[in-house]
Amino acid sequence: MAGNNYSDDLVYNSRPYHALYISDDEGEDDDICVWPEMSDYDSVDEPLGGHFRQLEIDTKGQQPQNTKEPPLTHDNPPEQAESTESIEAREEIEIPKTTPANTSVKRAKQPSSQVCAGGISSSEIDPKTGKLTEEAFREREIQYALSTARRSLTHMSQFVLKLEARAGKTTKEGIRQTLDATVSDMQYDFSARESDYKTEIEAIKDLSNELYHRLYLVDKHWRRIARDARKAGEQGSGIRILSDTAVKEWIRREFHANYLAAEETCFYTVQDLVSHRSFSDWVFYLRDLCGFKDHPHDEQKLVELAWRFLDRNLRGSRPVNPTSVRQFIAELDEKCRSGVWDGVKENPKKQEMDDKDAWRLMRRYWSSRMAPS
Structure with a gap:
């Protein structure tokens, strides 16, 4: 089987040992991206280098922990996104107006008979008031805060991918990270609670690390363009951002080429x-x-x-x-x-089908006039 990618080169015609590029026309930058060491902070060409050294941030880019987190809020669900093409309208998936996180919080405020039906044990109900005990309610507050942080990071990953598409710097690794986070969020079960919140905390840690690395790469790309322009004596930076039309075309091609990912030999399906x-x-x-x-x-x-x-x-x-x-x-x-x-x-095609739903969801968010909740 053979086909064409977005250049004129043949793809996956030597299965199973042939890499396939499916994102954009950036050549080698469109391949697998292995996150680099964050060593540019010590570069003499990097204006922020001195500032970071003054703040005693090491050369790996590890910043001091901020123990004072801002309060987490939950926005109202977005209005129905306006579709620009009839095919997009047909391919959109329905999103519940009430998120799993919202549903669980509402259950916590219902009478005890209804709450117990939602999976809450009788030991979590105060027999005098018929409501959640203080400890049980606090547990749900913590889990709601963690799940909200995870969901917000998932939306950030989706829009970082859109930014990468605008900058022409998408990578297989970045695409895979966003799809994984989106599918995990779509299938998230708020009722599956853990006493130590380990799974949720690990997910937040991994998502935040991935986003940091990806934003670093985009910023590094723009710094290089600006530095080269400065050396060439050009007045402008030369940084070019693709329009929404170009991004829609990019995601359209990615969506319709989704099934090709299973043929790429860097993946194991x-x-x-x-x-x-x-x-x-x-x-x-x-x-x-x-x-x-x-x-x-x-x-x-x-x-x-x-x-x-x-x-x-x-x-x-x-x-x-x-x-x-x-x-x-x-x-x-x-x-x-x-x-x-x-x-x-x-x-065998479960991941492919889940990825397709994730692409649809992201396309809906990217065209919406309001931020996803």
Whole structure:
């Protein structure tokens, strides 16, 4: 099978070892992007370098923790987005006017008989008042704050992707991160509570780190353009931002090429599992494709990238650091042998279908006149 990407080069005609570029016309910048070390802060050409050193921020870009977080608010749901094309109107998915987070908060204020039906145990109800105990209500406040922060970061990821599209700097890794966050948000179950909130906290940490790296890359791209223009003696910066029309065309092509992602060999899909594609071959293919070296730091980045490019339904929890490449592969092989994924094999295209719904949702947000709630 062969096809064309957005240039004139043939794509995935040598399955399974051929990289496919599906975003825009930026050439190598449109490929896999492995987040770099944040070392530009020490550059003599970087005006912010001295300022950061004065603030005692190290060269890795790690900033002091801000313990005073602003209060989290929840906006009203957006109005129905206006569709510009009839095909977009047909492909839009319905979004409930009440979010899972809102629903749970409303349940907390209902009479005890209705609340118990919502999954709240009798031990969480004060027998004197028939309402949630102070401890139970505080627990829901904390979880609501965390879920709101996670949702806000998910929306930020969606609009960072739009910014990357405007700047012509989209990458496979950035697209995958946004799709994963969007699908997770769409399928989020607010009733699944944890006593230590570990899952929610980890999701917020990962989302915030990813967004920081992606915004850094866009900013680095614009700094380079401005620096080159300055050296050439040009009056303007030369920074070009694509219009909404160009972004709509970009997402239209991405949406209709969504199914092609399963054919890209940097990803490992459920269909690859069914076809007995070797985990070892795939991981070392990624290593060679990205130019990783035999160094513990590169091993860490390779494992993180490989986990990201696993089918969402095969991943499990994020690998702890440190996890060696051999250990990562061995764990995948053991899961395959043990039959953990037998149920997943029944629907090999689940990730593809979920991604398609995520693209529709993002396109609706991007064309809306109001911010998503």
